[in-house]
Amino acid sequence: xxxxxxxxxxxxxxxxxxxxxxxxxxxxxxxxxxxxxxxxxxxxxxxxxxxxxxxxxxxxxxxxxxxxxxxxxxxxxxxxxxxxxxxxxxxxxxxxxxxxxxxxxxxxxxxxx
Amino acid sequence: xxxxxxxxxxxxxxxxxxxxxxxxxxxxxxxxxxxxxxxxxxxxxxxxxxxxxxxxxxxxxxxxxxxxxxxxxxxxxxxxxxxxxxxxxxxxxxxxxxxxxxxxxxxxxxxxxxx
Numbered sequence: 001x002x003x004x005x006x007x008x009x010x011x012x013x014x015x016x017x018x019x020x021x022x023x024x025x026x027x028x029x030x031x032x033x034x035x036x037x038x039x040x041x042x043x044x045x046x047x048x049x050x051x052x053x054x055x056x057x058x059x060x061x062x063x064x065x066x067x068x069x070x071x072x073x074x075x076x077x078x079x080x081x082x083x084x085x086x087x088x089x090x091x092x093x094x095x096x097x098x099x100x101x102x103x104x105x106x107x108x109x110x111x112x113x
Numbered sequence: 114x115x116x117x118x119x120x121x122x123x124x125x126x127x128x129x130x131x132x133x134x135x136x137x138x139x140x141x142x143x144x145x146x147x148x149x150x151x152x153x154x155x156x157x158x159x160x161x162x163x164x165x166x167x168x169x170x171x172x173x174x175x176x177x178x179x180x181x182x183x184x185x186x187x188x189x190x191x192x193x194x195x196x197x198x199x200x201x202x203x204x205x206x207x208x209x210x211x212x213x214x215x216x217x218x219x220x221x222x223x224x225x226x227x228x
Contacts, residue, residue, distance in 0.1 A: 031214070033216065042218065042221065043204065043221075045216060048216075050214070056214075089156060091158065093158075101148050101160040101163055102148075102216060104150075104157065104158035104159075104160075106157050107156055107158075109156070
């Protein structure tokens with residue numbers, strides 16, 4: 001079975017550029033999560049969706065960050081404009097409702113120069 | 114406040130020995146789930162084991178077992194017969210479903226298995 005698929009795996013871009021991270025959840029999962037991981041702050045939940053609807057975006061750091069889920073099989077996380085402090089590993093995860101684990105993608109390692 | 118605490122930032126264990134990674138949690142909810150994930154140096158997050166708050170038996174998955182002590186609010190991970198490939202970061206997480214669905218992660222424990 002295909003797991004959570006994230007793209008790109010690595011992204012290096014200059015400050016001020018728009019960055020788009022992509023995620024394909026596991027088919028049938030009705031929850032999708034976006035996390036950011038840094039050495040300083042650990043693993044932070046940015047936003048999550050249930051049935052394509054954003055439920056809690058309280059972890060989104062600034063208005064520069066936005067996330068969408070136009071359908072059950074695709075989600076994006078955008079940063080515009082990007083800043084060096086946005087450099088981190090961004091994970092997407094999906095799960096079913098109930099006492100099921102989240103399944104994580106391999107992450108996108110983002111470097112903003 | 115809902116919180117996961119992992120007090121061991123780093124641990125060493127000799128190959129083939131057992132090791133316990135500590136996790137305590139804080140919640141006033143009656144229904145919750147506890148999870149452990151492994152993050153090797155390659156970066157992916159791998160689900161290891163799950164324990165529900167109403168489960169009476171401790172969860173086991175191969176060499177992994179979860180020592181669940183509800184009254185003490187602890188959910189320690191026990192790895193038996195450690196292998197070199199167990200060297201990784203380990204995260205404890207709690208899922209709460211009352212109100213807004215929440216998934217809270219601890220800060221992690223870095224385990225190094227010595228040959």
